[in-house]
Amino acid sequence: MTSPSSRQMHLVAFLQAQNCSNYVGSWRHPATMSDFLSPEYFQRIARTLEDGLFDMAFFDDRLAMPDIYGNDHREAVSHGVRAVKMDPTPILMAMAAVTSRLGLGATYSTTYYEPFHVARLFATMDLMTKGRVAWNVVTSLNDSEAGNFGRDAHEEHDARYDRADEFMEVVIGHWDSWEDDALILDKENDRFADPDKVHRLDYRGKYYKSRGPLPVPRSRQGHPVLLQAGQSGRGIAFAARWAELVFAAYPNLEAGRKQYAQLKRAIAEAGRDPASVKVAPAVKVVVAETESQAKEQFILIDSLARPIDGLALLCEVLNVDFSKRGYEEPFTDAELAAVSWHSLRDRVIAKSGKRNPSVRDFVEASGRGTVREGPCFVGTAKQVADEMEAWFQDACDGFVVQALSVPGSYEDFVRLVVPELQRRGLYRKAYPGQTLRDSLGIDRPAPRAWRQIA
Structure with missing residues (x-):
């Protein structure tokens, strides 16, 4: 773990498994690549991010088109308003194939998936990436998602979080099915694994029942890193209990300082070490060799909405x-x-x-x-780094960088901003280890002393 005097920023790239970045207008940018239905599109981004020593590439997700407006998908499809939404997990694996240190996070819903499925999927991906996977825990948002899963309406906000708490108990319980030394592989004595170190969960709660054991051993980082982005009162309580990396939304630095302190207090009140949970607000960056060039780029990007x-x-x-x-x-x-x-x-x-x-x-x-949703740092590498450093002092542990054109935004950031942050001693010059936990500086979770959770 880093000491306060040697703190370094953590960087996460915000990605979408679709036709645009989080900024819808990005698909209209003349420099944005259009081969987003291919693995090469995402693999190019992955290589760029790993060259820039990013902690992680993270995929947001929804389980329906944005068709609530007018109860019709035609506008979204016609104008490319996130009309394509592929499952992020196969894309994550395509990116893993061309990288060796970059962490890879994907969003999966606690409202529309089953705990056993999520536990097995993410545990398997964590093994296949040698400990580089994270799960972004969401409760989903709307009736369109509900309709795609055979339900009449989306569940109420706090009730979704109540169900999600239980969902997490089941998933983590399954991840703890195998003790670290359960696998033996002794061919001579015909001992594959120690059955006393592989445990059934037999979970019975208000919302879920799940038997187990999970048929997937633990990975080298223990289990996937847990991400969460709840900002409401109930969401903060959920993040304080479960999250290891929290994605924040700060309108400005002053508000960010207050939210950062509030979240750290909530983590402490939940009985956890606040230093063990990283907080990263989302920011947009437009950087160029000169300030005037950056401002010109911003004007172009702004016009795309x-x-x-x-x-x-x-x-x-x-x-x-x-x-x-x-x-x-x-x-x-x-x-x-x-x-x-x-x-x-x-x-x-x-x-x-x-x-x-x-x-x-x-x-x-x-x-x-619009590009004006949330903070946007515009200028030279020095100007952008100045703003990032000011935020990093007492409002965050790093940043979620949102692209405004793809892959250009990330390529410009890695080429210009990363060297400036490194020069200031605010950012690493090499990956510290092999797993995502190594990069984030958070401890590997030991399997809990096995017990039935009831």
């Missing part, structure tokens, strides 16, 4: 159809309580200064679908 981008994405994450509402019509208290993404709702209320914001307030205050 379309009104439908923000409307479709807001409806997707809030689980509300804006097409049925007047643009200036305030949401009622009951309607606000029912939206899916509570932390986004709370940010809009705070920024607009209105207890009951309208559709206009959500569009303008959130910046959803």
